[in-house]
Amino acid sequence: MSADQAVANGTLDVAVIGGGVVGCAIVRRLALAGWRACLLEKAPDILDGASKGNSAILHTGFDAPPGSLEARCIAEGYAEFRAIHARLGLPLIETGALVLAWDDAQEARLDDLMAKARRNGVDDVEPLSARALRALEPELAPSVKAGFRVPGEHVIDPWSTPYAYLLQAVENGALFLPRCAVTGGAFDGARWTLRTSRGQIRARLVVNAAGLHGDRVERLLTGESGFTIRPRKGQFVVFDKPAAGLCRHILLPVPSETTKGIVVCRTAYGNLLVGPTAEEQDDRERAAVDRATLERLRAAGEAILPALAGQEVNAVYAGLRPATERKDYRIAARDGLNYVAVGGIRSTGLSAALGIARHVLGLCEGLAGGAATPPERPVWPALRNIAEGRPRDWQAPGNGGIVCHCELVTRREIEEALRGPLRAQSLAGLKRRTRVTMGRCQGFYCTAELAAITAGRFARPIAGAPARDAAAGEPAERAHAG
Template identity: 55%
Template sequence: MEVYDFAIIGAGVVGCATARRLALAGAKVIVLEKGRDILSGASKANSAILHTGFDAPPGSLELACVQEGHAEYLALRESMHLPVLKTGAMVVAWTDDEAKRLPALESQAHENDVMDAVLIEAKEVRKREPHLSNDVRGALWVPREYVIDPWSPFLAYALQVQAMGGRFLFETEARDGVFDGQTWAIETNAGTFFAKGIVNCAGLYGDLVEERFLGSVSFRIQPRKGQFVVFDKAASALLSAIILPVPNDRTKGIVLCRTIFGNVLVGPTAEEQPDRAIATVDEGEMVKLISRAEAMLPALRGMPVTAIYAGLRPATEQKYYRIRHDKQRSWLTVGGIRSTGLTASLGLANHAAALLLGEHDNPTPREPVPKMANLAEHVARDWQTPGYGEIVCHCELVTRREIDNALSGALPPRDLSGLKRRTRCTMGRCQGFNCLGRLAELTKERLPYPPGTPL
């Protein structure tokens, strides 16, 4: 009977980061994911912004984890070849009422130790971002908010876990468990697995997993849908900084920013829905998003839209992170992680390790550290190095070599969505219309779920 030190349920951003942190401490970990791949749930539709925590609740766990995660990401990203687009962010006031709220937001930022956040007048905003609407009334400038790759960091963490002896199982749903005082017997559709402790990082299903295993639940997930619009790459010349709204108690609001892939993104919406699995795109909301983006950045009018998509966030009845540590049963729930989860993931992983292993656990760096292939538009791409074979996806300039490397990697994709997140294929203007045939040839018998397989 193989017994793991920890079973992590869920391979989203928090699950991958937590698995890495525990493995770095010497723990033997197994990650159980009900989807086909890492980041196959809520995490796949993250907005890829590295936050400073300037607007997080002062003194909160969220603030601590965001700031620790921000610092750790910047410290490790060069060793893993992870790109950062140093944009900075402006919290823009579009009305006089919003402008009156900016000084309080600056005070909150300073209270949160983001001392480089400063108010700038409308004239300065327009000087820095000349294409923004003349409706600008002023802004809070936050220079250390950046755009990053939304997927590659977590693939890097997962690869590092595997290199240290950890294991990832996909299409493996944790259905029930029994704790005998020392070990959990975890029942799944793929058999029974044993672990001394469990970390529940199940995202949209975190409350259900907790209820199945512990017989009670400390929170309830209330899925919140966010829809996005991606504009053509030509739009990236119109914008430098991340444009943030003045936030409210319910949501951070609509963001307008460049992406690491060279496009411009607007979103997300914030729509409550009961369905935890399917996030549909609504034409009416798309029209509103485009209209809002054009109102903020008038030069977007007439700019082609490359893609539209929707994702779900694991919101709960409370705004703060939902942590439940049952030491007697060697259980930890890390739930209710919403829009700051990408940045906070490394901080949350450290918090989890402190609870499970002790405050004084300080792991030393362990090799090998994976070196990721670059997907960012502002850094040299694979097609610029001879010997790439052929351009498979012409919209995104994805090479045959990139496709082959992804398919033969230590944690290969299992469907087209996973290949897309590893290479950018089908992300461009034609959305796969011109390259799907060639991709089908190249991936034949190499993807468990060939292109065209329903999700």
């Protein structure tokens, strides 16, 4: 029986709330374990909250608190990602990272950080002199003092990764319900009844992976919350592709207690990214950039890689991390309530998601008093590659021609993203699935053609109504003949 039948007849096993990378990974793990699971997302598409903007790094967990749940989930998530990424068609850019000390105080901490890495099972860290660092990264500012290399830190694609998780979940029987906001719920001792914007949903267990709204959802369901979300904003500057040639490794600073600090790294799409900042704010929805901070980030990037001066900016963005009053993840099962909270997953969520999902499956099995029967032959869908430096659709016959010239996105890629169970419902969703308009021109060339291709597909069209419906204007002159 599929999950949507289970929703209809009230025999769903698990309702997962929140379509970020963590929710997508959890519903995938549940589906692969044979549970009838459903993912509820209040927005029209997944990745509308914290997972929308991060630094796209697959962390080893070398600097996580040893023995913490976070450290364990990162280690397991890292191992599983490495094992499955090729099968799902997900890019893994094997860059390695350099942790860089720029003053004596930072240099003095390097040994402790390397010891911590080894305690976290990351035993291939390698100390490097300033000279060795600059041999590895010739564009590095000469003022670098010392550092170490973490060979296992890599770059991944923050958007296609969760899409692949959810796609695999759906292809193995899970149900995805977008535009489904939870407004309340009650547990009757055997089943939850969730009130949502799409009606009542009954399920044996509820997993709260609501990210920036996790504490609110917990209060809606249980009347109280074991944690409080304190949104932490991170702003980023993305440079155009020529800048990606300026460094090979992920360049990390010596981390502080609250943040990993400002990172410089390539992206899966062949750009160079500088960020994030760490700014506390109350607003859980609004992730705004500001000029002064962006200029500061640019300067910070140039202090690390002086040749970044004069490189063109491609994009700027801000993301919100769902930090809580404590550093570690807030994952807990509530006995007698068939409820699992998955809260406080900050910047390491992308790396740890698959590990968190395994942990949550264990908690669900504990609450339900047993395991389900996994599908005999799980389905492994593979996404089409959109990362730089690997075979792309524009190289293949029948691609329909290139529409987005900066990111070389073909008409076929766009049309595929507008079809299927996880089709794009908005321009933002189409951008995340295909990269259209994400390049250096930001839509100067392809906006008009995209508006034509997506006409009638989005609740909010790319650009307004046809002009001929407007009383004021004459019909627009059409430049295409026929």
